[in-house]
Amino acid sequence: MSVVVSDSAMERGKFVCFLFVVSLTLSLVNGTYDKERDALLKGTFPNDFIxxxxxxxxxxxxxxNTSGKGPSVWDTFAHQGxxxxxxxxxxxCDSYNKYPEDVQLMKQxxxxYYRFSISWPRIFPTGQSSFHNHLSQTTKKQAVLPIDIAERQII
Structure with a gap:
């Protein structure tokens, strides 16, 4: 069975998704979340949308440069002007220090699910990263699953 979606419906869906992403980005940057503002956007998606x-x-x-991290390629590039x-x-965005608030906003x-990347130079100077462990544990406590767990549950 295939579903045919009109170009106008596809464009509307892309636009609504774009607005939500912008809203999410601004919410995380500003540290605030307005449920009423985003209720309209969420209401346009199917109830089972994840x-x-x-x-x-x-x-x-x-x-x-905290906790023995190594510089990434981007650190070197940016520091050279x-x-x-x-x-x-x-x-x-200082998520290293503000991740508990970030995760609380995600829950609100x-x-x-939350997919976060790991910058390998941050980990390999010591071979471990307590920040990423704490971030993963905090998301789980707030019922926001890190994507590695989410992928295993979806498959």
Whole structure:
């Protein structure tokens, strides 16, 4: 069985998804979440739609030289002045220090899964990373499953 979706319906769906992603991004950056604002967007998706989010380590973690971390390629590139306005990921969204609040926001938003990336140079200087363990444990406590667990449950 195949489902045919009109171009206009597809474009509307893409636009609604785009608006939700923008809203989610602004919520995480500002540390606030407005359920009423996003209720309209969530109401346009099927009830069984699974809401989730994902982040990239360099863009959200910060704390680039904390706890024995090694510099990433992007740290080296940005610190050499190769980025306009001299921005770096040294602080980024400071998720390294604010992950409990970040995960609480995810729970408030009704997210079921969270995919986070690991920057390998952050781990390999010592071969371990307590931050990623704490982040994974905190998401599980808030009923937001890290994506590695989510993938095993979906398959």
């Amino acid at each position: 809401w989730s989010a994902g982040t990239a380590a360099y863009q959200v973690e910060g704390a680039w 190769n980025v306009n306005s001299q921005h770096t990921g040294d602080v980024a 938003m009704g997210l079921r």
